[in-house]
Amino acid sequence: MVNPETGLHVLVVEDERVVAKDLQLTLTRLGYRVPVTAASGAAALEAASQRCPDLVIMDIRIEGELDGIQTAELLRERFDVPVVFLTAYADQATVARAKQLEPQAYLLKPVRLDELRSAVEIAIYKHHMLRVQREREHRMQRRLELAERLASLGTVAAGVAHEVNNPLSFVISNIDFALAELQTQTLDNGNPAWMRELVQALGEAQTGAERVKQIVSDLRAFARPSSGRPERQNVNRVLRSAIDMVAHELRRTAKVRTDFGDVPAVLANETRLSQVFMNLLLNAAHAVAAPGAAGHEISVRSYVDGVGRVTIEVEDQGCGMSQDTQNRIFDPFFTTKEPGLGTGLGLAICRGIVTSIQGEIKVESREGSGSRFIITLPRAPEPGPELAAVSSIPPLPTTTIRGTVLVVDDEPLLRSVITRMIGSEHELTLVEGADQALALIEAGERYDVILCDLMLRRHTGMELHASLLARHADQARRMIFLSGGAFTSEAGEFLRLMKRRHLSKPFTAEELRAILQHHLARWGLSARPSQRATLLSTNHA
Numbered sequence: 001m002v003n004p005e006t007g008l009h010v011l012v013v014e015d016e017r018v019v020a021k022d023l024q025l026t027l028t029r030l031g032y033r034v035p036v037t038a039a040s041g042a043a044a045l046e047a048a049s050q051r052c053p054d055l056v057i058m059d060i061r062i063e064g065e066l067d068g069i070q071t072a073e074l075l076r077e078r079f080d081v082p083v084v085f086l087t088a089y090a091d092q093a094t095v096a097r098a099k100q101l102e103p104q105a106y107l108l109k110p111v112r113l114d115e116l117r118s119a120v121e122i123a124i125y126k127h128h129m130l131r132v133q134r135e136r137e138h139r140m141q142r143r144l145e146l147a148e149r150l151a152s153l154g155t156v157a158a159g160v161a162h163e164v165n166n167p168l169s170f171v172i173s174n175i176d177f178a179l180a181e182l183q184t185q186t187l188d189n190g191n192p193a194w195m196r197e198l199v200q201a202l203g204e205a206q207t208g209a210e211r212v213k214q215i216v217s218d219l220r221a222f223a224r225p226s227s228g229r230p231e232r233q234n235v236n237r238v239l240r241s242a243i244d245m246v247a248h249e250l251r252r253t254a255k256v257r258t259d260f261g262d263v264p265a266v267l268a269n270e271t272r273l274s275q276v277f278m279n280l281l282l283n284a285a286h287a288v289a290a291p292g293a294a295g296h297e298i299s300v301r302s303y304v305d306g307v308g309r310v311t312i313e314v315e316d317q318g319c320g321m322s323q324d325t326q327n328r329i330f331d332p333f334f335t336t337k338e339p340g341l342g343t344g345l346g347l348a349i350c351r352g353i354v355t356s357i358q359g360e361i362k363v364e365s366r367e368g369s370g371s372r373f374i375i376t377l378p379r380a381p382e383p384g385p386e387l388a389a390v391s392s393i394p395p396l397p398t399t400t401i402r403g404t405v406l407v408v409d410d411e412p413l414l415r416s417v418i419t420r421m422i423g424s425e426h427e428l429t430l431v432e433g434a435d436q437a438l439a440l441i442e443a444g445e446r447y448d449v450i451l452c453d454l455m456l457r458r459h460t461g462m463e464l465h466a467s468l469l470a471r472h473a474d475q476a477r478r479m480i481f482l483s484g485g486a487f488t489s490e491a492g493e494f495l496r497l498m499k500r501r502h503l504s505k506p507f508t509a510e511e512l513r514a515i516l517q518h519h520l521a522r523w524g525l526s527a528r529p530s531q532r533a534t535l536l537s538t539n540h541a
Contacts, residue, residue, distance in 0.1 A: 023111065041071035105119040173421065174417060253289040310376070441475050452464060
């Protein structure tokens with residue numbers, strides 16, 4: 001119940017002066033403030049506009065153009081104030097009108113003290129709980145809208161990563177080719193200054209392209225749908241990626257120190273593990289930027305604890321937390337941030353992710369001295385064949401095996417890059433679509449390797465694989481897939497099943513040669529004399 005000692009403000013609307021005065025005095029003795037009373041609807045609205053009451057006690061029958069029910073409706077619309085109706089008698093139609101407003105209570109004249117006390121306390125309490133419920137529903141709606149926006153953002157990020165990877169592939173490859181060609185040139189008078197400057201410029205462009213490649217890789221990892229399937233993860237690599245992903249936020253507020261130990265792999269979903277690290281890093285950045293922070297440094301450590309578990313620490317020199325806050329920090333919807341700045345879900349989600357992989361997360365903090373979050377994870381079991389990474393690149397064999405290669409990619413410049421990379425080592429046939437590739441094979445052509453983009457525009461590489469598997473299974477088993485990002489669950493599961501028959505864009509010439517040589521050897525081809533390949537093309541675009 002409401003404590004009347006809080007001095008809540010009550011407005012009495014009653015046109016009988018004696019009754020109004022008696023209610024005013026009684027409520028004042030009960031601990032409420034009743035500075036004015038009103039005798040009409042207009043007077044009640046005026047009083048509420050000057051100071052909004054916590055409760056209105058409203059006589060249904062009052063003088064003036066507005067009766068009590070009409071006045072109560074306006075008060076609720078304008079001020080969201082609860083109403084207790086007061087009446088000596090009322091006809092059935094009036095009572096029906098009053099019920100439509102769902103008043104908090106009814107009081108009959110003459111009003112008894114105990115009835116008045118109970119009605120007022122219950123009305124204020126019910127209205128308070130109703131407001132709490134509305135605010136909770138409003139916050140939940142905002143969180144749902146935020147979740148929808150984040151899901152849309154993830155889809156957009158995945159699409160951007162995929163679209164950027166295609167041009168990035170031939171940008172990086174062409175820079176690598178140009179650098180390699182320049183560095184092999186020898187002149188009688190040595191390398192002139194213009195050539196050195198050109199090599200330096202291309203080297204800088206190569207560095208920039210590699211940075212873009214890392215950003216796209218991080219975006220792809222962030223946007224990749226979480227299938228829940230755990231894989232062996234290099235904790236230090238995921239930590240570095242998380243730091244890079246939030247670097248723009250960290251730079252503004254903090255200096256980050258890292259101390260990564262030699263830790264074993266853990267069994268986790270990369271996206272979900274990265275989400276945990278990013279959340280802790282962002283919280284640390286906000287803590288060091290808050291008033292009362294002890295410093296502006298964030299330290300990130302990884303090491304193996306005394307019982308062999310992988311341990312990650314994120315420590316800040318921020319404002320720290322009270323013991324009460326620490327006790328509630330992992331509770332859903334609990335937040336110390338200002339309204340609109342935090343949902344209170346981040347750390348609760350982090351704990352859920354960590355515990356789902358049999359790990360633990362805890363916090364150590366003192367007000368004014370910063371906080372340290374400690375995550376401990378069990379080491380992953382030794383890898384079996386089923387845990388092999390789908391995109392791992394085998395080492396380049398010492399002997400060169402020459403093969404016939406069908407390249408299926410709808411990006412003309414990428415086909416040009418592949419030609420430049422391996423055109424002198426293999427016999428290439430270039431097509432831009434799955435239909436053309438299928439037509440060649442249906443006509444009797446056979447290839448040692450089919451190098452196929454996963455996400456072709458008309459028919460995907462997955463669809464081509466299914467068609468070949470049904471009619472030409474020997475050729476389906478020769479497919480190696482190029483992917484700029486498997487951002488659908490179907491594509492992700494397909495690549496997992498393909499195991500090592502997958503090369504992520506952008507890729508280097510060495511990576512392409514290595515995977516081709518590995519599979520040519522695996523499929524039983526032997527080394528052939530090295531000579532310039534004949535370039536066959538069904539599309540010169």
